[in-house]
Amino acid sequence: MSDLAEEKRRSKSNLLILLLRLKGWVSATRSMASKTPVGFIGLGNMGNPMAKNLMKHGYPLIIYDVFPDACKEFQDAGEQVVSSPADVAEKADRIITMLPTSINAIEAYSGANGILKKVKKGSLLIDSSTIDPAISKELAKEAEKMGAVFMDAPVSGGVGAARSGNLTFMVGGVEDEFAAAQELLGCMGSNVVYCGAVGTGQAAKICNNMLLAISMIGTAETMNLGIRLGLDPKLLAKILNMSSGRCWSSDSYNPVPGVMDGVPSANNYQGGFGTTLMAKDLGLAQDSATSTKSPILLGSQAHQIYRMMCAKGYSKKDFSSVFQFLREEETF
Amino acid sequence: MSDLAEEKRRSKSNLLILLLRLKGWVSATRSMASKTPVGFIGLGNMGNPMAKNLMKHGYPLIIYDVFPDACKEFQDAGEQVVSSPADVAEKADRIITMLPTSINAIEAYSGANGILKKVKKGSLLIDSSTIDPAISKELAKEAEKMGAVFMDAPVSGGVGAARSGNLTFMVGGVEDEFAAAQELLGCMGSNVVYCGAVGTGQAAKICNNMLLAISMIGTAETMNLGIRLGLDPKLLAKILNMSSGRCWSSDSYNPVPGVMDGVPSANNYQGGFGTTLMAKDLGLAQDSATSTKSPILLGSQAHQIYRMMCAKGYSKKDFSSVFQFLREEETF
Amino acid sequence: MSDLAEEKRRSKSNLLILLLRLKGWVSATRSMASKTPVGFIGLGNMGNPMAKNLMKHGYPLIIYDVFPDACKEFQDAGEQVVSSPADVAEKADRIITMLPTSINAIEAYSGANGILKKVKKGSLLIDSSTIDPAISKELAKEAEKMGAVFMDAPVSGGVGAARSGNLTFMVGGVEDEFAAAQELLGCMGSNVVYCGAVGTGQAAKICNNMLLAISMIGTAETMNLGIRLGLDPKLLAKILNMSSGRCWSSDSYNPVPGVMDGVPSANNYQGGFGTTLMAKDLGLAQDSATSTKSPILLGSQAHQIYRMMCAKGYSKKDFSSVFQFLREEETF
Amino acid sequence: MSDLAEEKRRSKSNLLILLLRLKGWVSATRSMASKTPVGFIGLGNMGNPMAKNLMKHGYPLIIYDVFPDACKEFQDAGEQVVSSPADVAEKADRIITMLPTSINAIEAYSGANGILKKVKKGSLLIDSSTIDPAISKELAKEAEKMGAVFMDAPVSGGVGAARSGNLTFMVGGVEDEFAAAQELLGCMGSNVVYCGAVGTGQAAKICNNMLLAISMIGTAETMNLGIRLGLDPKLLAKILNMSSGRCWSSDSYNPVPGVMDGVPSANNYQGGFGTTLMAKDLGLAQDSATSTKSPILLGSQAHQIYRMMCAKGYSKKDFSSVFQFLREEETF
Structure with a gap:
């Protein structure tokens, strides 16, 4: 506990680190074959057109949203709708999340039925929500424990750019995984910028x-x-x-x-x-x-x-x- | 998970709630007999003179600080020094904490060797640190699960007031327990003000x-x-x-x-x-x-x-x- | 013009100094006998009750306001109403002004029919308006050229205090003249504070x-x-x-x-x-x-x-x- | 004096109007023949290279600066140095001023030996200083009384742009005179923008x-x-x-x-x-x-x-x- 003295100077964001350290999870390996299903969580104003652009590029989707109505359109189009983020993680090893706040992102990843409960080893998790970079770092740490890779990739550009596939993605995370992220993000945006370590996309x-x-x-x-x-x-x-x-x-x-x-x-x-x-x-x-x-x-x-x-x-x-x-x- | 929608509007402080909900602890009953030992955690510039005032009023102390040197003076005076907040909780059912930041308070209460790991049912936990009121509320919730009562009681007045026993305490928590808190705080301050529900002392x-x-x-x-x-x-x-x-x-x-x-x-x-x-x-x-x-x-x-x-x-x-x-x- | 170089560092308020330096006026001597007429210019929300308090103390008034209606009440009460600030200055050697803005004060003192056009040598001019201290200093300088004394004496306290004679006056100007100012201001306020050189009342x-x-x-x-x-x-x-x-x-x-x-x-x-x-x-x-x-x-x-x-x-x-x-x- | 009521709402800048109204000056007609002498007042860091660019374009200069040393270089080059702004105005009917502050501009125009004391009827006066737009308007009004035209033409771009003749001039004043101003300003800047009524250049x-x-x-x-x-x-x-x-x-x-x-x-x-x-x-x-x-x-x-x-x-x-x-x- 002598570490504690050192931590005195650290910021409040560190609270999360301490709290999350008390937990643990399990894992598998990511299929890199293109056009395997991609998970998509959060089909709101932005997520909806983003997911559609992935469909246009031929990716089958595994869909989840807290509001079932938001999924209907995708179900009608033949995509698979599941009932929790954990279920998405069970069926897809590449997942994109697009959620309104930090708290929603934490719930989707670390909640009782969160992605990390069933994530496969080697999965690529891309969070396009705009949230606190300290939370992104924390989620990346938890994902790593499960053998998965978490990247933050918030967007610039509004609903129009989401529809036309002209979003800009600012991506933070392990550089080796950037190409894999780019493959998917490039279907939804015209500009995918690598910003550095996890959290720098949010920054x-x-x-x-x-x-x-x-x-x-x-x-x-x-x-x-x-x-x-x-x-x-x-x-x-x-x-x-x-x-x-x-x-x-x-x-x-x-x-x-x-x-x-x-x-x-x-x-x-x-x-x-x-x-x-x-x-x-x-x-x-x-x-x-x-x-x-x-x-x-x-x-x-x-x-x-x-x-x-x-x-x-x-x-x-x-x-x-x-x-x-x-x-x-x-x-x- | 339909609660989630409701929570969208809540603040970031709620992150802690979600994260802490995943945990649990156990318990006992508080001795109300006066002059039973009082636990004191955090013997810095402020904590040191505060603890001494408790001693002057005849309370035996159970002492802990991350810096062993800070305890020496009390050990020499015959007070009992233990090696973790959990150990304090094992030996005292009234505990006062006086720590520099939110993170230190979380560690002292919810850490691996924290108070809540061994707290007795019915214990009274008074935190005089100045921290985020959202954290105080969260710690109170965790304490409640263990059958203990947590109150926030930050002080106004500096080292001088701490020495002369003239601090002002602003106390938040269950009103029924205020008298019990006042018994101890009155030894260290000339003014003990009840502010309302837990967190309002900090507020x-x-x-x-x-x-x-x-x-x-x-x-x-x-x-x-x-x-x-x-x-x-x-x-x-x-x-x-x-x-x-x-x-x-x-x-x-x-x-x-x-x-x-x-x-x-x-x-x-x-x-x-x-x-x-x-x-x-x-x-x-x-x-x-x-x-x-x-x-x-x-x-x-x-x-x-x-x-x-x-x-x-x-x-x-x-x-x-x-x-x-x-x-x-x-x-x- | 080598002074100019020096002035480069001075503030914009100095503009007035340069501009006013180009002008000049004439003069006479102040009667110090008490209860001789006092001039009052500006009978608005504040000036009206202030002037009435002077009347209550037995001072005959010489009244002027740009809005003739504001004078009617005083005329009916037997006070003398005149048609310009210059006319006030001709008939009274102690004058109080209470005006809404800097520009009104300049007009009342330095305008074509301003006080300084006909001010008697030795007159005491007290401005209770709240204006830029730099303007007060400038008006004092001009008054001095005419052999008159200008003091700034803004008030604190609103209409109620004006009615009850409980205003606070903050007075700036030559200290020797403070007693003379106090004689009049004391009729309208319960607190007359000497602040220092001219302009410090405003400050x-x-x-x-x-x-x-x-x-x-x-x-x-x-x-x-x-x-x-x-x-x-x-x-x-x-x-x-x-x-x-x-x-x-x-x-x-x-x-x-x-x-x-x-x-x-x-x-x-x-x-x-x-x-x-x-x-x-x-x-x-x-x-x-x-x-x-x-x-x-x-x-x-x-x-x-x-x-x-x-x-x-x-x-x-x-x-x-x-x-x-x-x-x-x-x-x- | 019923105007006063109206003026109550006007700004402090109006003080100058009242003060300047009390003064008056005399006049003549501007020679429009190109390459007649141009007056230049203020040969500092910016004025020096600006004046040199006028010389390069063949304009003889009539020079004045409060610091005689600043004129030496021009005297050596054969330009005529005089001893006051008024003297400049006597010898040139197009004058450019480049001064550090509002107060210097007022002195140069309205001072005891200012331009307006001897300005010829029909003269074009261009002030490139950066000053309060309210002062520019006031100087324009005074110039108009003398039958002269005043324009404000502050610059953007630093010493480098002044040297290379690449300044931007933002010009306010009577639109009919803009072409005449442009003839001179175009020698010193690559961009001369008409902004509207006098004062808008400063704005x-x-x-x-x-x-x-x-x-x-x-x-x-x-x-x-x-x-x-x-x-x-x-x-x-x-x-x-x-x-x-x-x-x-x-x-x-x-x-x-x-x-x-x-x-x-x-x-x-x-x-x-x-x-x-x-x-x-x-x-x-x-x-x-x-x-x-x-x-x-x-x-x-x-x-x-x-x-x-x-x-x-x-x-x-x-x-x-x-x-x-x-x-x-x-x-x-």
Whole structure:
């Protein structure tokens, strides 16, 4: 127990390590032959079109979702639906999970009927959920004990990209297994990036979204200030975009209605990436920053701003609606 | 597993619940006769004087600390030293723990040689560590399974108050057991406040310290601004203290050297409550706010400021040194 | 013009100095006999009851307001109403001004029909408006050129305190003249504090209100977080108020409905100190901080929060309504 | 004086209007013949190479600077040096000013020996300084009274761009005069953008730099967090730059040493755009936001961060050194 002293400085994420260490599981070997069945757990807005793209590439699927209705479409199409993640693991040695939160991922892997209860030795487990990188690391450790390989592979791109197979996957895990992951992920995305050790896929996703939130709020504040100072919004956007203030939020997703076509701001902030989802990702960034003691002054403020927006009726609007949120005029 | 859907909205703290649910323990009955031995785990800067105050009140102690040196003084005084938290639980049915972080508390209670491994049925377990309230709730649940009662009772007041027996305890847990807790805590503190269900002691502590951090930084910013605008610091403090800007940081712990005697600012910010500790507590506040989706715009900023101070050489100074941190002049 | 190089480092407030230097005015001597007429300019919500308190103490008034209606009541009571600040200066050698913004104060003193156009040598000019301290200094300089004395004496306390003669005055200016100012201000306030050179009255006011805003928002965030963590609001307030988180906003003006009686939170945030006024004072704090290069991380954030509240329908509510603003729940 | 009521809602910038209204000046007509002498006031780091580019294009110059040494080089080259801005105005009917602060600009235009004291009717006055847009508007108004035209034309691009004639000019003022301004500015910059009414050039500059500061700090926080989470900095930058987090600060001016060549981060943050200058521009953004009541939560925080950096020894380093500032490790 003298290790304990050393651990004093480690972050809260380590709690999981201690708790999970008290457990154990059993195992088998992965068939590498292509077109053997692939397990898919989580058929929501994103998982549904992703799974369909795997089908288009000829992969038979073993399907599971907590909501049976979500599986019906696949059952009708002839895919095999089972009744727990453990059952998926029994029938497939390559499994993709696409779940909304860390807690769902833990349940799907380590729960009473989780994947790890029946996972075969040598299985490849790819988690495309966006969750805390500390949880990804922990799940990888548990998988390793069972002789399986766990990789984190969160996506960038929304439902549209999921449908057209143009997602970007940021992949963390053992480098030797990257090719195997790429075979499957390449059916669902046009861009599969290897990021490093397990957890770095999540880290890359979280980092990108934190910078995105900051630059989106910055763009909204700036456009609003410029307009109040008498600048035409289209002209201001043009000037920023040829100058050092340029960012994706200003040149490809401008939050000011009337500046660009085909973006949520042109459509009353419908579609796109919801404020609630951004608030969730910023919560993960905040947790990671707290546990690594990294100062994120603006990231932390961005988190609070999206949190407030959720409480003010913006939760389902695209995250660029922060312009509208800031824009409201004072009334006397 | 249809519960899972419900849980989707719950916070990350729930991870622990899922993970801990997979475990179990056994039990006995608590002797209520006064002056039976009391277990004490964690004899650091705070735990040491707290345990001594129990001794002064005639309680024999069963002692454990990960650092054997910390126990020596008590052994010399005739108290019994054992070699694990489990051993403490075997010999005492009232136990107090005073540990630096959430992870240490989990280890001491749920670890391989933790209290819960040998706890007697009916035991009273009081944790005076400052930790995440979600962990306190979880430990209480585990204790309950063993037939024991867990209460959280973090303290306010530093080493001085610990020595003089003037700590304030904020206690969360089953109300029926409060009197029993008070019997022991009253030996170490002058103020024992019942806060509600388990976890609310931590909540009260975290809330107080977040407001303290905010008002301390606010006082430092304000005093610095006033001085630069030509005000005499003592006069400014006097004006604030008779006006609506008054707060504990301005009237009892003023951060500006020369304004008050007997406070850390009068002694080069030595002693007092260290910046690192404040940063830690603000990290807990941040975690609680993220998991309850509470906006804390200033609390979050205060966290980042103390985080930066730690990186700039202020970690061991009293937290009122934020005045010095902000005060530094621009150099050209 | 070699002075210019030196001035490069000075703040924007100096602009006024340069501009005002180009001008000049003329003068006479102040009658010190008590109960000679006192000029009063600005009979709004605050000025009206203040002027009445002077009347109660037997001072004949010379009245002016840009809105003639505001003077009617005084005319009916037999006081003399004139048609410009210059006319007030012609008839009274002690003048009090109570105006809403810096610009109104400049107009009243330096405008085409301003006080300084006809001020008598030796006159005492007391400005109780809350304005930029840099403007107060500039007006004092101009007054001095005319042989008059200008003092800044902003108030703390609202309409109620103005009516009952219980305002606090924070006075900046030549110390020799403080007694003379006190004679008049003592009729309107129970507390007249000498703060130092001209401008320091404003500085003290601005500093107090900045710390007040910070601690009010901090209290609101803290109470909200505590409630979400399961604490009873009254109990939490009690704990904070006996601990280091204690501040005027928590113990005398608690923002949570149901915690205290007789405060705006008990009355749907009506009455009290309006959010718009707080936003105005924070704007002055921000300007002063920018020009003195003082970092105000929380002060600046507080300013932005009150600015947003004004845009979200809170402008006329008491500034403690920030609790309500933060409290709103997320809707899904 | 009933105007006053209306003005109550206007910003502090209006102070200048009132003060300047009290003054007056005299005038003549601008020679439009090309290659007549051009006045140039302010031969500092930026003004020097700008003036040289005008010379290269064959314009004789009439030179003035408060520091005579700054003029020597031009005198040696045969240009005419005079002893005040007024003298410049007497000899040239097209004048360019390039000065460090608002106060210097006011002195050069409205001072005792300012341009407006002897400006010829029909003169074109182009101010390339970065100053408060409210001051630009005021100077334009005064110039108009003298029958002259004032335009604001702040630059983007540093000393390198000034030397190579590749500056970007953002121009505000009467549209009819834009072609005349472009004739001169085109000799010094590769990009001359018309932004709208007078003051909008400044507004565009301030807006760009505020967004730049926000995205630079955001990039620094993000890169730091990612590195601490185990990502390789070059890989992280690559991922951001192909994703929605992409911004000029991440893809063209990355603040992390080792990620890019030829940027200040590759050279110990030397050269580039100094932290002090960024703090100054953010001060202008803050002033404009306060006076237009625009919420700038992140802009305001960025201002405070650069303010702190100036006090911590970063004032002369490039503004991308915020990465270094945040990066420092905690020491225990």
